[in-house]
Amino acid sequence: MQEFIKKIVAIQSSLNAPKNQYNSFGKYKYRSCEDILEALKPLLSQHGLVQTITDSVEFLGERYYIKASVVVTDGVNRIENAAMAREEESKKGMDASQLTGATSSYARKYALNGMWCIDDSKDADTNEHTAQTSNQSASNKQSQSHTQQANQQSWKIDRSQLAKLENAIMQKGYSVQSACEVWNIGALAEIEKTAFNSYMAAVNEWPAANAA
Numbered sequence: 001m002q003e004f005i006k007k008i009v010a011i012q013s014s015l016n017a018p019k020n021q022y023n024s025f026g027k028y029k030y031r032s033c034e035d036i037l038e039a040l041k042p043l044l045s046q047h048g049l050v051q052t053i054t055d056s057v058e059f060l061g062e063r064y065y066i067k068a069s070v071v072v073t074d075g076v077n078r079i080e081n082a083a084m085a086r087e088e089e090s091k092k093g094m095d096a097s098q099l100t101g102a103t104s105s106y107a108r109k110y111a112l113n114g115m116w117c118i119d120d121s122k123d124a125d126t127n128e129h130t131a132q133t134s135n136q137s138a139s140n141k142q143s144q145s146h147t148q149q150a151n152q153q154s155w156k157i158d159r160s161q162l163a164k165l166e167n168a169i170m171q172k173g174y175s176v177q178s179a180c181e182v183w184n185i186g187a188l189a190e191i192e193k194t195a196f197n198s199y200m201a202a203v204n205e206w207p208a209a210n211a212a
Contacts, residue, residue: 004077007047012117015039033109036118049074053111055104058084060206065182066100067209068107070115082209083110083178114175157191165191165199173209 017039019029044051051072058065069082085107087099112118157165165188169179180187183199191199 001077004074004079007049007074008072008079011040011043011047011049015043015116015118017118031109031118033105033112036109036112036116040112040116044072053108055107058207060182061202063087066103066107068104068111069209070108070111072115079115081111081115082174083107083114084174084182085110086182086184110178110181114177155192155194156189157193157196161193161196162188165196165203168200168203172203172206174206179203 017031017036019031020035021030021032022028023030040051049072051070054069054071056067056069058067063086065084065086067082067084069080071078071080073079085103087103166176169176176188185191
């Protein structure tokens with residue numbers, strides 16, 4: 001097992017997946033699931049590892065989610081990571097099959113990110129980037145008073161609640177990043193105190209990530 005982990009760490013350290021895609025509408029560069037896979041293939045071959053990616057459909061609350069699971073094995077040992085993405089009810093210019101395919105690609109990308117320690121937190125297709133862009137635009141307007149900011153911060157969950165929620169998510173076998181994607185938030189710290197119990201209840205109802 002130790003040698004297997006060393007191989008995983010070696011690939012995580014040497015993987016280079018540049019942002020080769022360009023979104024002309026948003027004017028930003030990004031990496032796709034296919035870009036990551038292209039960069040991974042020679043490294044996996046070099047270390048004698050096999051990677052598979054599978055999709056499943058999960059029903060949470062009143063919405064369907066695509067769960068992508070990445071498994072890497074040497075034939076004896078294995079390691080797995082999963083991520084989830086929610087299908088939009090509709091999207092202009094896409095039929096149902098295209099919408100599911102796009103959601104699958106998005107979930108697979110973030111499952112690969114978690115497996116290989118690729119930091120996409122500032123990519124233009126993430127909630128964090130959207131929030132960051134909005135904040136930059138808002139900074140040109142009149143800023144809120146320090147009192148307002150302090151009051152708003154007091155509405156958010158505290159460190160103890162944050163730790164409990166993170167622990168519950170990880171015990172279910174999911175990453176905090178995938179949970180944020182499910183809830184369409186940039187970070188768990190954005191959750192308001194009054195909604196804490198609802199989020200905990202939702203996590204407790206999730207199926208275990210490793211359930212067959």
